[in-house]
Amino acid sequence: MLVKVFGASVQGLSALPVTVEVNASRGIKFFLVGLPDNAVKESHERIVAAIENSGYRFPTKQIVVNMAPADLRKEGAGYDLPLAIGILAADEKVSLDKLERTMMIGELSLDGTLQPVKGALPVAIKAREMGFENLIVPEQNVREAAVVNQLKVFGANHMNQVVRFLNGEDVLQITDVDTRAEFYAQQSNFDFDFADV
Protein backbone atom coordinates (compact mmCIF):
# COMPACT_ATOMS: atom_id res chain seq x y z
CA MET A 1 0.00 0.00 0.00
CA LEU A 2 1.23 3.47 -0.82
CA VAL A 3 0.86 6.38 1.58
CA LYS A 4 2.12 9.94 1.67
CA VAL A 5 3.12 11.83 4.77
CA PHE A 6 4.29 15.43 4.86
CA GLY A 7 7.39 16.68 6.59
CA ALA A 8 9.56 19.73 6.00
CA SER A 9 13.15 20.67 5.52
CA VAL A 10 14.63 23.95 6.71
CA GLN A 11 16.86 25.77 4.23
CA GLY A 12 18.28 28.97 5.57
CA LEU A 13 15.36 30.84 7.07
CA SER A 14 12.62 29.22 5.06
CA ALA A 15 11.20 25.74 5.05
CA LEU A 16 10.43 23.50 2.09
CA PRO A 17 7.78 20.80 2.20
CA VAL A 18 9.09 17.27 1.87
CA THR A 19 6.75 14.47 0.91
CA VAL A 20 7.59 11.14 2.46
CA GLU A 21 6.15 8.38 0.28
CA VAL A 22 6.06 4.91 1.75
CA ASN A 23 5.17 1.80 -0.18
CA ALA A 24 4.78 -1.60 1.44
CA SER A 25 4.73 -4.69 -0.72
CA ARG A 26 5.72 -8.34 -0.46
CA GLY A 27 9.25 -8.98 0.74
CA ILE A 28 11.32 -8.08 3.77
CA LYS A 29 13.70 -5.38 2.62
CA PHE A 30 13.92 -1.68 3.54
CA PHE A 31 14.96 1.02 1.11
CA LEU A 32 15.32 4.71 1.86
CA VAL A 33 15.82 6.90 -1.21
CA GLY A 34 15.69 10.63 -1.92
CA LEU A 35 19.11 12.02 -0.97
CA PRO A 36 19.09 11.44 2.79
CA ASP A 37 22.20 12.47 4.74
CA ASN A 38 23.70 10.31 7.48
CA ALA A 39 21.35 11.39 10.26
CA VAL A 40 18.37 10.51 8.05
CA LYS A 41 19.83 7.17 6.95
CA GLU A 42 20.42 6.25 10.56
CA SER A 43 16.79 6.95 11.30
CA HIS A 44 15.96 3.42 10.11
CA GLU A 45 17.38 1.87 13.29
CA ARG A 46 15.77 4.52 15.49
CA ILE A 47 12.40 4.05 13.87
CA VAL A 48 12.48 0.25 14.13
CA ALA A 49 13.27 0.48 17.85
CA ALA A 50 10.74 3.26 18.45
CA ILE A 51 7.95 1.36 16.69
CA GLU A 52 8.66 -1.87 18.56
CA ASN A 53 8.95 -0.10 21.90
CA SER A 54 5.68 1.76 21.39
CA GLY A 55 3.71 -1.46 21.21
CA TYR A 56 3.48 -1.81 17.43
CA ARG A 57 5.27 -4.21 15.10
CA PHE A 58 7.58 -3.17 12.32
CA PRO A 59 5.85 -4.56 9.21
CA THR A 60 7.42 -7.69 7.74
CA LYS A 61 7.10 -6.36 4.22
CA GLN A 62 9.30 -4.77 1.67
CA ILE A 63 9.27 -1.08 2.54
CA VAL A 64 10.35 1.55 0.03
CA VAL A 65 10.57 5.11 1.31
CA ASN A 66 11.04 8.01 -1.07
CA MET A 67 11.57 11.54 0.10
CA ALA A 68 10.57 14.07 -2.53
CA PRO A 69 11.85 16.42 -3.95
CA ALA A 70 14.67 13.97 -4.55
CA ASP A 71 17.33 16.53 -5.42
CA LEU A 72 17.08 18.33 -2.08
CA ARG A 73 19.49 17.10 0.56
CA LYS A 74 17.60 15.94 3.66
CA GLU A 75 19.44 16.77 6.82
CA GLY A 76 18.80 16.29 10.48
CA ALA A 77 16.57 14.02 12.46
CA GLY A 78 13.29 15.88 11.97
CA TYR A 79 12.06 13.27 9.48
CA ASP A 80 11.88 10.45 12.04
CA LEU A 81 8.26 11.13 12.90
CA PRO A 82 6.88 11.33 9.33
CA LEU A 83 8.90 8.23 8.40
CA ALA A 84 7.62 6.21 11.35
CA ILE A 85 4.03 7.31 10.81
CA GLY A 86 4.36 6.58 7.10
CA ILE A 87 5.60 3.06 7.76
CA LEU A 88 2.76 2.39 10.21
CA ALA A 89 0.24 3.87 7.78
CA ALA A 90 1.56 1.68 4.96
CA ASP A 91 0.95 -1.25 7.28
CA GLU A 92 -2.61 0.02 7.77
CA LYS A 93 -2.10 0.79 11.45
CA VAL A 94 -2.83 4.47 10.96
CA SER A 95 -5.91 5.86 9.28
CA LEU A 96 -5.35 8.09 6.29
CA ASP A 97 -8.14 10.58 7.10
CA LYS A 98 -6.05 13.34 8.56
CA LEU A 99 -2.69 12.45 7.07
CA GLU A 100 -2.97 14.52 3.94
CA ARG A 101 -3.98 17.63 5.87
CA THR A 102 -1.19 17.27 8.41
CA MET A 103 2.43 18.25 8.39
CA MET A 104 4.67 16.81 11.07
CA ILE A 105 8.24 17.05 12.26
CA GLY A 106 10.05 15.43 15.15
CA GLU A 107 12.97 13.30 16.15
CA LEU A 108 12.30 9.94 17.80
CA SER A 109 14.09 8.32 20.69
CA LEU A 110 14.32 4.58 20.91
CA ASP A 111 11.39 4.42 23.32
CA GLY A 112 9.16 6.42 20.98
CA THR A 113 9.26 9.78 22.76
CA LEU A 114 9.64 12.87 20.61
CA GLN A 115 12.70 15.09 20.79
CA PRO A 116 12.78 18.79 19.90
CA VAL A 117 13.95 19.90 16.46
CA LYS A 118 15.42 23.11 15.07
CA GLY A 119 13.43 25.49 12.92
CA ALA A 120 9.88 24.74 14.03
CA LEU A 121 8.76 28.32 13.34
CA PRO A 122 9.74 28.43 9.62
CA VAL A 123 8.06 25.04 9.21
CA ALA A 124 4.86 26.35 10.78
CA ILE A 125 4.90 29.39 8.50
CA LYS A 126 5.33 27.13 5.47
CA ALA A 127 2.58 24.79 6.65
CA ARG A 128 0.10 27.63 6.79
CA GLU A 129 1.25 28.92 3.42
CA MET A 130 0.71 25.49 1.87
CA GLY A 131 -2.77 25.30 3.34
CA PHE A 132 -2.22 22.48 5.80
CA GLU A 133 -4.76 22.21 8.56
CA ASN A 134 -2.67 20.57 11.28
CA LEU A 135 0.94 20.67 12.33
CA ILE A 136 2.35 18.17 14.81
CA VAL A 137 5.56 19.11 16.55
CA PRO A 138 7.37 17.84 19.65
CA GLU A 139 5.97 19.29 22.85
CA GLN A 140 9.16 21.34 23.43
CA ASN A 141 8.71 23.19 20.12
CA VAL A 142 5.01 23.81 20.42
CA ARG A 143 5.15 27.36 21.71
CA GLU A 144 7.40 28.66 18.97
CA ALA A 145 5.29 27.01 16.26
CA ALA A 146 2.04 28.23 17.82
CA VAL A 147 3.00 31.81 16.95
CA VAL A 148 1.48 31.13 13.53
CA ASN A 149 -2.26 31.62 13.49
CA GLN A 150 -4.83 29.97 11.20
CA LEU A 151 -3.07 26.66 11.78
CA LYS A 152 -3.82 24.02 14.38
CA VAL A 153 -0.57 23.32 16.14
CA PHE A 154 -0.38 20.18 18.25
CA GLY A 155 2.40 19.26 20.60
CA ALA A 156 3.05 15.60 21.30
CA ASN A 157 5.34 13.86 23.75
CA HIS A 158 5.16 10.36 22.36
CA MET A 159 4.66 8.65 19.01
CA ASN A 160 1.67 6.80 20.47
CA GLN A 161 -0.17 10.06 20.97
CA VAL A 162 0.34 10.97 17.34
CA VAL A 163 -0.91 7.59 16.12
CA ARG A 164 -3.99 7.74 18.34
CA PHE A 165 -4.66 11.31 17.26
CA LEU A 166 -4.49 10.40 13.57
CA ASN A 167 -6.77 7.43 14.19
CA GLY A 168 -9.25 9.68 15.92
CA GLU A 169 -9.02 7.67 19.16
CA ASP A 170 -7.63 10.49 21.17
CA VAL A 171 -7.40 14.24 20.94
CA LEU A 172 -4.26 16.28 21.26
CA GLN A 173 -4.43 19.63 22.94
CA ILE A 174 -4.34 22.49 20.47
CA THR A 175 -1.81 25.01 21.62
CA ASP A 176 -3.01 28.49 21.11
CA VAL A 177 -0.77 31.27 22.29
CA ASP A 178 -2.02 34.79 22.44
CA THR A 179 1.25 35.98 20.99
CA ARG A 180 0.35 39.62 20.82
CA ALA A 181 -0.66 39.94 24.45
CA GLU A 182 2.40 38.03 25.57
CA PHE A 183 4.62 40.00 23.25
CA TYR A 184 3.50 43.38 24.49
CA ALA A 185 3.57 42.27 28.11
CA GLN A 186 7.23 41.30 27.95
CA GLN A 187 8.33 44.20 25.89
CA SER A 188 9.40 46.57 28.62
CA ASN A 189 10.59 44.00 31.07
CA PHE A 190 14.29 44.67 31.42
CA ASP A 191 16.80 43.33 33.89
CA PHE A 192 19.00 46.39 33.71
CA ASP A 193 18.22 50.06 33.86
CA PHE A 194 20.28 53.11 32.98
CA ALA A 195 19.37 54.60 36.34
CA ASP A 196 21.96 52.29 37.93
CA VAL A 197 24.86 53.62 35.89
Place this chain on the structure above:
Amino acid sequence: MIGPPGSGKSMMAKRLPSILPPLSLSESLETTQIHSVAGKLNQDCSLIAQRPFRSPHHTISQVALVGGGQNPQPGEVSLAHNGVLFCDELPEFSRSVLEVLRQPLEDRQINISRAKYSVTYPCSFMFVASMNPCPCGYYNHPQKACVCTPGQIHRYLHKISGPLLDRIDLQIEITPLSFEELSRTAPGENSATIRERVMRARQIQEQRYAGCQGVHCNAQMNSRMLRQYAALDEQSTEMLRSAMTRLQLSARAYDRILKVARTIADLEGCENVLTHHLAEAIGYRNLDRDDWAERG
Protein backbone atom coordinates in the same frame (compact mmCIF):
# COMPACT_ATOMS: atom_id res chain seq x y z
CA MET B 1 33.60 53.15 23.66
CA ILE B 2 37.13 53.56 24.81
CA GLY B 3 38.13 53.91 28.42
CA PRO B 4 40.09 52.50 31.35
CA PRO B 5 38.98 49.31 33.15
CA GLY B 6 36.03 49.67 35.46
CA SER B 7 34.72 52.90 33.98
CA GLY B 8 31.34 51.38 33.08
CA LYS B 9 31.66 50.54 29.40
CA SER B 10 30.14 47.08 29.62
CA MET B 11 27.57 48.28 32.13
CA MET B 12 26.26 50.85 29.67
CA ALA B 13 26.33 48.46 26.73
CA LYS B 14 24.21 45.92 28.63
CA ARG B 15 21.57 48.56 29.23
CA LEU B 16 21.42 49.63 25.62
CA PRO B 17 18.51 47.38 24.58
CA SER B 18 16.39 48.98 27.31
CA ILE B 19 16.44 52.37 25.59
CA LEU B 20 16.00 51.19 22.01
CA PRO B 21 12.52 51.49 20.53
CA PRO B 22 10.50 48.29 21.11
CA LEU B 23 10.47 45.58 18.45
CA SER B 24 7.58 45.58 16.05
CA LEU B 25 5.75 42.30 15.49
CA SER B 26 7.29 41.74 12.07
CA GLU B 27 10.79 42.48 13.34
CA SER B 28 10.22 40.10 16.20
CA LEU B 29 9.05 37.39 13.82
CA GLU B 30 12.25 37.73 11.78
CA THR B 31 14.43 37.52 14.86
CA THR B 32 12.45 34.60 16.27
CA GLN B 33 12.83 32.70 12.99
CA ILE B 34 16.60 33.02 13.12
CA HIS B 35 16.69 31.83 16.70
CA SER B 36 14.32 29.00 15.82
CA VAL B 37 16.57 27.81 12.99
CA ALA B 38 19.58 28.00 15.29
CA GLY B 39 17.69 26.03 17.94
CA LYS B 40 18.32 28.76 20.48
CA LEU B 41 14.76 29.51 21.50
CA ASN B 42 13.67 29.17 25.06
CA GLN B 43 11.08 26.45 25.55
CA ASP B 44 8.52 28.62 27.25
CA CYS B 45 8.85 31.65 25.01
CA SER B 46 7.02 32.05 21.76
CA LEU B 47 7.99 35.34 20.17
CA ILE B 48 11.12 37.17 21.19
CA ALA B 49 9.78 40.36 22.70
CA GLN B 50 12.98 42.21 23.44
CA ARG B 51 15.77 43.22 21.14
CA PRO B 52 18.48 40.58 21.35
CA PHE B 53 21.77 41.42 23.00
CA ARG B 54 24.63 39.20 21.92
CA SER B 55 28.06 39.53 23.45
CA PRO B 56 30.34 36.85 22.02
CA HIS B 57 33.60 36.14 23.79
CA HIS B 58 36.68 37.44 21.98
CA THR B 59 37.94 33.93 21.19
CA ILE B 60 35.06 33.54 18.70
CA SER B 61 35.86 32.16 15.23
CA GLN B 62 34.88 33.69 11.92
CA VAL B 63 32.27 31.03 11.23
CA ALA B 64 30.66 31.40 14.63
CA LEU B 65 30.41 35.14 14.12
CA VAL B 66 28.92 35.38 10.64
CA GLY B 67 27.44 31.92 10.30
CA GLY B 68 28.35 28.93 8.21
CA GLY B 69 29.41 25.36 8.73
CA GLN B 70 28.55 22.30 6.71
CA ASN B 71 24.82 22.93 7.00
CA PRO B 72 25.00 26.71 7.19
CA GLN B 73 23.79 27.93 10.56
CA PRO B 74 23.19 31.56 11.48
CA GLY B 75 26.08 33.17 13.37
CA GLU B 76 26.18 35.73 16.13
CA VAL B 77 25.60 38.64 13.74
CA SER B 78 22.32 37.07 12.60
CA LEU B 79 21.28 36.14 16.13
CA ALA B 80 21.73 39.82 16.94
CA HIS B 81 19.36 40.76 14.07
CA ASN B 82 17.28 43.80 15.09
CA GLY B 83 19.30 44.04 18.26
CA VAL B 84 22.76 44.72 19.58
CA LEU B 85 26.03 42.93 18.95
CA PHE B 86 28.44 43.88 21.68
CA CYS B 87 32.15 43.12 21.32
CA ASP B 88 33.82 43.60 24.66
CA GLU B 89 37.60 44.11 24.51
CA LEU B 90 37.60 44.70 20.76
CA PRO B 91 41.40 44.56 20.20
CA GLU B 92 41.48 41.05 21.72
CA PHE B 93 39.37 39.67 18.86
CA SER B 94 41.52 38.17 16.16
CA ARG B 95 42.05 40.48 13.25
CA SER B 96 40.51 38.21 10.64
CA VAL B 97 37.35 37.87 12.72
CA LEU B 98 36.92 41.63 12.93
CA GLU B 99 37.43 42.08 9.22
CA VAL B 100 34.58 39.72 8.32
CA LEU B 101 32.27 42.12 10.13
CA ARG B 102 32.81 44.80 7.51
CA GLN B 103 30.48 43.53 4.85
CA PRO B 104 27.52 42.52 7.08
CA LEU B 105 27.72 45.91 8.81
CA GLU B 106 27.19 47.59 5.47
CA ASP B 107 24.72 45.23 3.76
CA ARG B 108 22.62 44.20 6.76
CA GLN B 109 22.50 40.67 5.47
CA ILE B 110 24.95 37.87 5.02
CA ASN B 111 25.11 35.46 2.16
CA ILE B 112 26.70 32.13 2.95
CA SER B 113 27.58 30.23 -0.20
CA ARG B 114 28.47 26.59 -0.40
CA ALA B 115 29.09 24.52 -3.51
CA LYS B 116 25.57 23.08 -3.46
CA TYR B 117 23.48 25.95 -2.26
CA SER B 118 23.62 29.34 -0.64
CA VAL B 119 21.55 30.83 2.12
CA THR B 120 20.98 34.42 3.13
CA TYR B 121 20.52 35.40 6.73
CA PRO B 122 19.50 38.93 7.65
CA CYS B 123 21.77 40.66 10.13
CA SER B 124 20.67 44.21 10.74
CA PHE B 125 22.27 44.86 14.07
CA MET B 126 23.73 47.70 16.05
CA PHE B 127 27.43 47.17 16.56
CA VAL B 128 28.76 48.23 19.92
CA ALA B 129 32.33 47.66 21.04
CA SER B 130 34.40 48.56 24.02
CA MET B 131 38.15 48.68 24.46
CA ASN B 132 40.90 49.96 26.70
CA PRO B 133 43.09 52.72 25.35
CA CYS B 134 46.32 50.74 25.83
CA PRO B 135 47.55 47.30 27.01
CA CYS B 136 47.80 48.35 30.68
CA GLY B 137 44.48 50.10 30.42
CA TYR B 138 45.27 53.39 32.13
CA TYR B 139 46.41 55.64 29.31
CA ASN B 140 44.73 59.03 29.68
CA HIS B 141 43.50 58.12 33.18
CA PRO B 142 43.17 61.24 35.35
CA GLN B 143 44.92 59.70 38.38
CA LYS B 144 46.65 56.47 37.47
CA ALA B 145 49.85 56.44 35.44
CA CYS B 146 50.11 54.41 32.28
CA VAL B 147 53.14 52.12 32.03
CA CYS B 148 52.95 51.41 28.31
CA THR B 149 55.46 52.64 25.76
CA PRO B 150 54.15 54.80 22.92
CA GLY B 151 54.93 51.95 20.53
CA GLN B 152 52.79 49.54 22.53
CA ILE B 153 49.89 51.97 22.62
CA HIS B 154 50.19 52.56 18.92
CA ARG B 155 50.22 48.84 18.16
CA TYR B 156 47.26 48.23 20.45
CA LEU B 157 45.08 50.88 18.83
CA HIS B 158 46.07 49.77 15.36
CA LYS B 159 44.60 46.32 15.95
CA ILE B 160 41.33 47.94 14.92
CA SER B 161 41.64 48.51 11.21
CA GLY B 162 40.76 51.77 9.53
CA PRO B 163 37.90 50.35 7.46
CA LEU B 164 36.21 48.98 10.56
CA LEU B 165 36.72 52.19 12.49
CA ASP B 166 35.27 54.10 9.56
CA ARG B 167 32.02 52.22 10.03
CA ILE B 168 31.66 53.13 13.69
CA ASP B 169 29.56 56.28 13.88
CA LEU B 170 29.92 57.14 17.52
CA GLN B 171 33.33 56.83 19.08
CA ILE B 172 33.34 58.02 22.63
CA GLU B 173 35.92 58.24 25.35
CA ILE B 174 34.77 57.23 28.78
CA THR B 175 36.46 58.67 31.82
CA PRO B 176 36.25 57.04 35.24
CA LEU B 177 34.21 58.71 37.94
CA SER B 178 35.69 60.08 41.11
CA PHE B 179 34.63 58.85 44.53
CA GLU B 180 32.36 61.84 45.09
CA GLU B 181 30.46 61.23 41.91
CA LEU B 182 30.19 57.50 42.60
CA SER B 183 28.91 57.86 46.14
CA ARG B 184 26.31 60.41 45.21
CA THR B 185 23.02 58.67 45.83
CA ALA B 186 20.83 60.57 43.39
CA PRO B 187 19.88 58.05 40.70
CA GLY B 188 20.54 58.90 37.06
CA GLU B 189 17.93 59.14 34.38
CA ASN B 190 16.09 55.86 34.04
CA SER B 191 15.76 53.85 30.85
CA ALA B 192 12.07 54.51 30.37
CA THR B 193 12.61 58.27 30.12
CA ILE B 194 15.48 57.88 27.68
CA ARG B 195 13.50 55.41 25.64
CA GLU B 196 10.65 57.85 25.37
CA ARG B 197 13.01 60.45 23.95
CA VAL B 198 14.38 57.92 21.46
CA MET B 199 10.90 56.96 20.40
CA ARG B 200 9.91 60.57 19.92
CA ALA B 201 12.88 61.06 17.61
CA ARG B 202 11.96 57.89 15.76
CA GLN B 203 8.43 59.15 15.32
CA ILE B 204 9.69 62.36 13.73
CA GLN B 205 11.74 60.24 11.35
CA GLU B 206 8.83 57.94 10.51
CA GLN B 207 6.79 60.97 9.55
CA ARG B 208 9.58 62.46 7.50
CA TYR B 209 10.16 59.28 5.52
CA ALA B 210 6.49 58.38 5.21
CA GLY B 211 6.67 58.84 1.45
CA CYS B 212 9.85 56.82 0.95
CA GLN B 213 9.59 53.09 0.61
CA GLY B 214 11.81 50.97 2.82
CA VAL B 215 13.19 53.90 4.74
CA HIS B 216 12.11 54.29 8.34
CA CYS B 217 14.98 55.95 10.13
CA ASN B 218 17.95 58.19 9.49
CA ALA B 219 20.40 55.32 9.14
CA GLN B 220 18.61 54.06 6.03
CA MET B 221 18.75 57.34 4.11
CA ASN B 222 20.55 57.29 0.78
CA SER B 223 22.82 60.12 -0.27
CA ARG B 224 20.13 61.88 -2.29
CA MET B 225 17.79 62.01 0.67
CA LEU B 226 20.68 63.10 2.80
CA ARG B 227 21.10 66.22 0.70
CA GLN B 228 17.42 66.92 1.00
CA TYR B 229 16.82 66.30 4.68
CA ALA B 230 20.16 67.10 6.25
CA ALA B 231 20.96 70.26 4.33
CA LEU B 232 23.58 72.45 6.00
CA ASP B 233 23.80 76.21 6.17
CA GLU B 234 26.94 77.98 5.02
CA GLN B 235 28.64 78.14 8.39
CA SER B 236 28.10 74.44 9.01
CA THR B 237 29.36 73.51 5.57
CA GLU B 238 32.53 75.43 6.27
CA MET B 239 32.95 73.64 9.59
CA LEU B 240 32.43 70.25 8.02
CA ARG B 241 34.90 71.06 5.26
CA SER B 242 37.63 71.97 7.71
CA ALA B 243 36.87 68.90 9.84
CA MET B 244 37.02 66.65 6.79
CA THR B 245 40.43 67.94 5.73
CA ARG B 246 41.87 68.07 9.22
CA LEU B 247 40.70 64.57 10.19
CA GLN B 248 41.08 63.21 6.66
CA LEU B 249 37.65 61.62 6.78
CA SER B 250 36.31 59.32 4.09
CA ALA B 251 33.22 59.86 1.95
CA ARG B 252 31.45 57.27 4.06
CA ALA B 253 32.37 59.17 7.22
CA TYR B 254 30.96 62.31 5.61
CA ASP B 255 27.59 60.65 5.02
CA ARG B 256 27.58 59.19 8.47
CA ILE B 257 28.41 62.43 10.21
CA LEU B 258 25.44 64.02 8.46
CA LYS B 259 23.17 61.18 9.55
CA VAL B 260 24.33 61.44 13.14
CA ALA B 261 23.86 65.22 13.05
CA ARG B 262 20.35 64.71 11.68
CA THR B 263 19.60 62.29 14.52
CA ILE B 264 20.90 64.69 17.16
CA ALA B 265 18.67 67.38 15.68
CA ASP B 266 15.71 64.98 15.81
CA LEU B 267 16.39 64.20 19.45
CA GLU B 268 16.22 67.89 20.19
CA GLY B 269 13.17 68.27 18.03
CA CYS B 270 14.86 70.70 15.63
CA GLU B 271 13.69 70.82 12.07
CA ASN B 272 17.03 71.78 10.56
CA VAL B 273 20.52 70.56 11.26
CA LEU B 274 22.31 73.38 13.04
CA THR B 275 25.98 74.04 13.64
CA HIS B 276 26.04 72.65 17.16
CA HIS B 277 24.39 69.43 16.03
CA LEU B 278 27.08 69.02 13.42
CA ALA B 279 29.82 69.87 15.90
CA GLU B 280 28.56 67.18 18.26
CA ALA B 281 28.45 64.63 15.43
CA ILE B 282 32.03 65.42 14.42
CA GLY B 283 33.05 65.20 18.07
CA TYR B 284 31.90 61.57 18.08
CA ARG B 285 34.63 60.62 15.62
CA ASN B 286 37.27 60.61 18.30
CA LEU B 287 39.38 57.72 17.10
CA ASP B 288 39.52 58.83 13.50
CA ARG B 289 42.08 61.36 14.48
CA ASP B 290 45.42 59.81 13.76
CA ASP B 291 47.02 61.40 16.75
CA TRP B 292 44.67 59.96 19.35
CA ALA B 293 47.53 58.10 20.99
CA GLU B 294 49.97 60.98 20.76
CA ARG B 295 47.61 63.68 21.94
CA GLY B 296 47.82 62.79 25.63
